[in-house]
Amino acid sequence: MTNAPAPSPSSTPIAVVVAGALGRMGAEVVQAVIGAPDCRLVAAIDTTAGKEGADVGLELGLGELEVAITGDFEGALCQASQAVRNDGPGGGAVLVDFTHPSVVYEHTRAAIAYGVHPVIGTTGLSPQQLQDLAAFAEKASMGGAVIPNFSVGMVLLQQAAAAAARFYDFAELTELHHNRKADAPSGTCIKTAELMEELGKAFNPQQVEEHETLAGVRGGQRESGLRLHSIRLPGLVAHQEVMFGAPGESYTLRHDTIDRSAYMPGVLLTVRKVRQLQGLVYGLERLL
Template identity: 40%
Template sequence: MTRIVVAGPRGKMGYEAVQLCIKEQDLTLVAVVDSKHDGMRLSDFPEFSDVDVPIYTEMDRCFSEQNVDVLVDLTTPAFGKKHMEIAFLHGVRPVVGTTGFSDQDISDLTRLAEEKQLGAIIAPNFAIGAILMMKFSQLAARYMPDVEIIEQHHDQKLDAPSGTALKTAQLIAQERQPKHQGHEQEVEERAGARGADYEGMRIHSVRLPGRVAHQEVLFGGEGQTLSIKHDSLNRKSFMPGVKLAIDQVLKLETLVYGLENLID
């Protein structure tokens, strides 16, 4: 039985993670960490009436008082790194769905994980279909190096481009040389019209109510185009990936950035 703490249970992803822990027979939720309601029980809230676990506002105290194997952190970029560092200090393996980590953050956290010989996973996207989209795009880039990325999310998302779009661009960049796309003399009549530039690739971010998580990778070639697209229609789509990450993090002694590294 794997003992889980969920950080951010009142968010939409956090709610689904709590339900995952209730549904899966090999997982048990021992506590949650929230920004408020310290000392209350999660069952005090109508949507969690059957989930009787304590709520903590201090992660350090939570880990000191509870026996925890894995932290599932679905909070915000401002807290993700701090929570991982606290988890390592207590021998807890973090699975983090928060994006916005810098390259230096990843390097620092990898060093901590290896010092403690603890597994850790940061996943810009938990949807298995999205991971396959990224891997397919990386393969396509070997043969069609002209590419742009369009990602769409709900209007409450904090970071742009999304972690998935940046991870996709990084994987594609491993297969193509940096190159300027478009006319050599093209001019943006409005700044940002061509999107963010990553080694010559353009990344376009859309933020609208009603969206969940969507990405299309467009490749162009002589007389042809290729579109690789993934849509998450609700947040349940992320839970198989969360379960995969929980199972795999117990076998690791370093940090893995991206679920694509866990899928052959």
């Protein structure tokens, strides 16, 4: 798969801050950034106990990178902002955030305030929070991106689901993730449902008076009638299935992430494009 065109050798490498640098996704991002000739890692943020000041490269088995782990989020943003103050138009540092839903709103807002372009992979932002951040980014004239899923394959599934929704009135979505994922349903699953709902139609018209003998067994129901189901098990990475039904047939779309490296082309593509954006975008499909 081809990423964005490589920059000219004289271009200044993109300064990248990684938040959640010792996590499973953060570690992949650090490795991708140091392997990209047009990027440079300028800060690694993580709050893991006992890791303050340690070299992030040594901690991740990547060799010494001379970038110390810090738990000071705003301090790292300030440092990154100062590091690129002479980069000129279209410049600026980029924050890649894979942390936790409880802090992602504050992290995104702080990045915009410090003039660091946010690339947010952490899910859990509410529609109202997204609206607030979009307005804040517009006011600050800052480009940013909230990407529920960086997989190009998932974007293709979502587009196929939106197309199929025109022809099917019955559909349910199931997302499956590892059991350390904090939010449910996943942001990717919600985004898929939103794309299907852009038609403005109702799904799953009631055929019978249902009764759950176990609360929640039929999943969560959105206003459109779409039902979303979440599964959390060790051994899983990230998987999603959209099943459509009609008399005499079913149509199933499925995407499986086998390894987190699948997300890195999308992460790097977003890092390369976010500084040219005029505001906050939601979804990788907006950048492809």
